[in-house]
Structures are given as structure tokens and as C-alpha cells.
Amino acid sequence: MTESPSAQPFPLGDSAFYEEEHEEFREVAREFVVRKVEPHYASWDAEHMMPRSLWTDAGEAGLLGLAVPEEYGGMGLTDYRFRAVLDEELVRRGALGAALAFHLNDDWVLPHLLAHGTEEQKERWLPRILTGELVTSVAWTEPGAGSDLRGVRTRAVRDREDWVLTGQKTFIGNGISGDAALVLARTDGRTDRAGEDSFSLFLVHKADSPGYEVGRQLDKMGVKASDTAELFFEDVRVPGSNLVGTQGGGLRQIQQLLPQGRLAIAVAAAAVARAALEETVRYTRDRTAFGSRVLDFQHSRFEVADLVVEVEATEAYVRRAVHAFNAGALDVVGASKAKYWASERAKAVTDRCLQLHGGYGYILEYPVAQAYLASRLLTIFGGTSEILRETIGRAVAEG
Incomplete structure (x- = not known):
């Protein structure tokens, strides 16, 4: 017996995986993507840049910082199925670049702030991530190190209450459009092979940091709407209060x-x-x-x-x-x-x-x-x- 073509389902959701609350969230995500992303994404791709209004619109729709706890203005949605729903709706309409840009904020930077941020840092940064006012990037990769994070050469030297940061990063998503970068830097003061305790993480804000320079935008073969750039740090003074986690605990x-x-x-x-x-x-x-x-x-x-x-x-x-x-x-x-x-x-x-x-x-x-x-x-x-x-x-x- 031959099955009809309609017997092959392509469901928008999976009843065995998603529950009613996820499908309700899907409606919000779909409306946002259809209204705010899909009509404009081709032009963003051609321009190699997404507008900052995308972030504030996403924040207004409640699609950013899903895991941020309620005490900081978030919804505390730690169930990753909500993030999966948003990815599916963006990707179905060809907007993988937007999905990956949101990932950098929500899946690479935000977890560090939630797990290792001080109370002062959370109060200062989390509400702005929720609204799309603070867009972040992950500045770990370097030209000579690639996936080998122990090969990172960017250095941060203690100067009283501050740190002085010097180095170069590459392949940084949101590097141009972002407001701050979570930078991995060597803080042990040594020059030999780095150890497990050699590195620390800092959230470095572009606007407040003379010497923080954005290099050329890298012309990628795909996902062009998501900007990717080189970053340079030349004696950038970083407040000690911007150390995320413990000194030497970065890796x-x-x-x-x-x-x-x-x-x-x-x-x-x-x-x-x-x-x-x-x-x-x-x-x-x-x-x-x-x-x-x-x-x-x-x-x-x-x-x-x-x-x-x-x-x-x-x-x-x-x-x-x-x-x-x-x-x-x-x-x-x-x-x-x-x-x-x-x-x-x-x-x-x-x-x-x-x-x-x-x-x-x-x-x-x-x-x-x-x-x-x-x-x-x-x-x-x-x-x-x-x-x-x-x-x-x-x-x-x-x-």
C-alpha cells in the first residue's frame, strides 16, 4: 500500500517535545519574526549589518535574556526548549544570522553573568540585556590561537583597582554592533606556557574604554547580516568591577x-x-x-x-x-x-x-x-x- 504525500508530516511543533506553554511562546516568536525580521532580512544581509532596532524590538517582545531571573526584570525561563522555539522560527524564515547573534548574547555571555557575576554586576547589566540596550560579544579567539584558548596572548595587568588590557581578537560576532565584549585575557603575569589558572574574563564596554578599537568587518561567505570583526585593545583601562568571576578562573x-x-x-x-x-x-x-x-x-x-x-x-x-x-x-x-x-x-x-x-x-x-x-x-x-x-x-x- 502506498502512503499519500500528506502522510509525511512537517509539524511546526512536536507534541512529544514541546508543551502548550512553548507553543504559546512560539506564537509570540513567530509574530516578531514575521513582522520585524522576515521583511527586512534580505536587505540586512546585503548591508552586512542588522540594525540596533532589531535588539530593542526583540527586547520589547520579551525574546532576549530568557533565563534572566524575575528579580532583575526577566522571566527566569531556564527551560531550553523556549530558546529552541525562537531558533526554529528565525531559521524557518532564513534568518540564521539573527539567531546566531542572539546566541552570542543569551548562550555565551549571559550564562557567565548569571553564574559568576556579582550582585552589583547583575543589577547593572541584566536589565539592559533584557531590553536590547546592551548587546554583547564573545572575544576569546585570536589570530594565532584559534580554538586553543591556552594560546591566547591578550594580557591584562593589574594597576591599583583597575586592569590594563592589551591584545587583539578576531572572528568576533557582534563585534561592530555590540556594546561590550566578554574578553579572555591572561592575568598571571607570566610569559611561559599558560596554565589552567592563567586567564580571567572581563566585560569590556566599548564606549567607556579608550583604546578599544573595532577593526575591519570580515566578509564572510554566509550569514552576512550578522557582523563579524576584529577587535584591538591598546592599554584599555578596565575597572576591577568588570572582572567576571574570579581572577585566574576564566578557563x-x-x-x-x-x-x-x-x-x-x-x-x-x-x-x-x-x-x-x-x-x-x-x-x-x-x-x-x-x-x-x-x-x-x-x-x-x-x-x-x-x-x-x-x-x-x-x-x-x-x-x-x-x-x-x-x-x-x-x-x-x-x-x-x-x-x-x-x-x-x-x-x-x-x-x-x-x-x-x-x-x-x-x-x-x-x-x-x-x-x-x-x-x-x-x-x-x-x-x-x-x-x-x-x-x-x-x-x-x-x-
Whole structure:
């Protein structure tokens, strides 16, 4: 018996994963994306920049800083399924750049402020993150270090109550549009190989920091709407009150909170793969060749069948990681597995979906072409697949 095409569901939500409150949040997120993002995203992509109004609009809609506790004006939504909903709605409308920009704020910087910020820091910064007045970036990567954070050469030297920061960072998302960067700097005063206690984290504000210079905007192959830049720090005086966490605790803090950042990329990658698949099924149902729909050719059906199973398996794996995170049980290895698998699958799925579009898949106005370019970032951002495989393999070797 042959099943009808309608038997293949593409649900906007998953009743086994999402609950009523998540679907209510989805309506808010969808309305925001349809009104404030989708009509303008192509022009932002062409301009290589999203307007600051995007952040204040998102703040007004209650979509920023979801985990900020109520005492600081937030909703305290620590259930990561809410973040997954927002990613899905942005990615479905081709706005992965906006999703990743929000990730930098909510999944890479905010967790450090919540876990290690002082009460004064939380009162000073969290309400402004909620409203979109404070946009942040993560300034860890350097030209000569890449994924090797122990190779970071940026230094901070104590000067009475302040620190004097000198160094260079690269590949910094929100580097131009952002107001402050969470900077990893060496604070042990040594010049030999860095140890676990060699680094600290500082939230450095651009407007208040002479010597904080934004370099050239880097011209990426995809997700162009999300600005990426080089940052330079030349004897920047940073107040001691901007040290996030403990002196010498920077690497441990990053390791502790890395699972959320990698989970965020896994969630986005699964959404990219799903969106590319949905678009490809629509295209192959409508497109005809040699008198038949493309999806009526056996090879196309087999290819789509493989993609459906691959995407659904990826979603199931990532959702298991989300449940583990919500339960406080997702460690670095588990998050690395989810990020490695989902990002590699997104890359492979978008490539095969582009092929099923034929020549139209190579035209940038088609969503699948944009998804193909965007997905290539996901195996690099937040830890390359090679680094993740090393992390996973070392854990296996150590038993």
C-alpha cells in the first residue's frame, strides 16, 4: 500500500517535545519574526549589518535574556526548549544570522553573568540585556590561537583597582554592533606556557574604554547580516568591577558553561537541516522535468527518504541533549557530541537539498542556497568538528 504525500508530516511543533506553554511562546516568536525580521532580512544581509532596532524590538517582545531571573526584570525561563522555539522560527524564515547573534548574547555571555557575576554586576547589566540596550560579544579567539584558548596572548595587568588590557581578537560576532565584549585575557603575569589558572574574563564596554578599537568587518561567505570583526585593545583601562568571576578562573568558567553554547549551535543546526528539507520537499513536489514532478522520480524519492530519516534522527538526538541540559546533566562531552553531529548533518543535508534543486539551488535568491552557505559556519563556530572529535575521542580513551 502506498502512503499519500500528506502522510509525511512537517509539524511546526512536536507534541512529544514541546508543551502548550512553548507553543504559546512560539506564537509570540513567530509574530516578531514575521513582522520585524522576515521583511527586512534580505536587505540586512546585503548591508552586512542588522540594525540596533532589531535588539530593542526583540527586547520589547520579551525574546532576549530568557533565563534572566524575575528579580532583575526577566522571566527566569531556564527551560531550553523556549530558546529552541525562537531558533526554529528565525531559521524557518532564513534568518540564521539573527539567531546566531542572539546566541552570542543569551548562550555565551549571559550564562557567565548569571553564574559568576556579582550582585552589583547583575543589577547593572541584566536589565539592559533584557531590553536590547546592551548587546554583547564573545572575544576569546585570536589570530594565532584559534580554538586553543591556552594560546591566547591578550594580557591584562593589574594597576591599583583597575586592569590594563592589551591584545587583539578576531572572528568576533557582534563585534561592530555590540556594546561590550566578554574578553579572555591572561592575568598571571607570566610569559611561559599558560596554565589552567592563567586567564580571567572581563566585560569590556566599548564606549567607556579608550583604546578599544573595532577593526575591519570580515566578509564572510554566509550569514552576512550578522557582523563579524576584529577587535584591538591598546592599554584599555578596565575597572576591577568588570572582572567576571574570579581572577585566574576564566578557563574553568568557560569549560563549565561551554555545554550551553555548543547546545545552542546544535539546536540551530537541526533547525537549518529541517528548514532545508521542508523547502526541498515543496520544490520537488512543484517542479517538473520530462513531464513529471521531480519528486516522482525514484532517485529523488529515495534521496528525500534518506534526508527525512537523517533530519528526524538529528532532531531526536539534539532534543535528548536539550532534556539533559534542562536536567543539569549535559556535560562538555555530551554537548560536543550533539554539536558535532547536528552541524555535520546540517552541512550534508543542505548540500544534498541544493542538488535536488538543480540549477536553481545555485541561485542566491533561493533559500536553499542561503542555507548551504550558512550551514558551513556551524561546523566551525563554537569549536571545530576536529576539536569536538578530539574531545569525544579523548573521553572514550580515558574510559
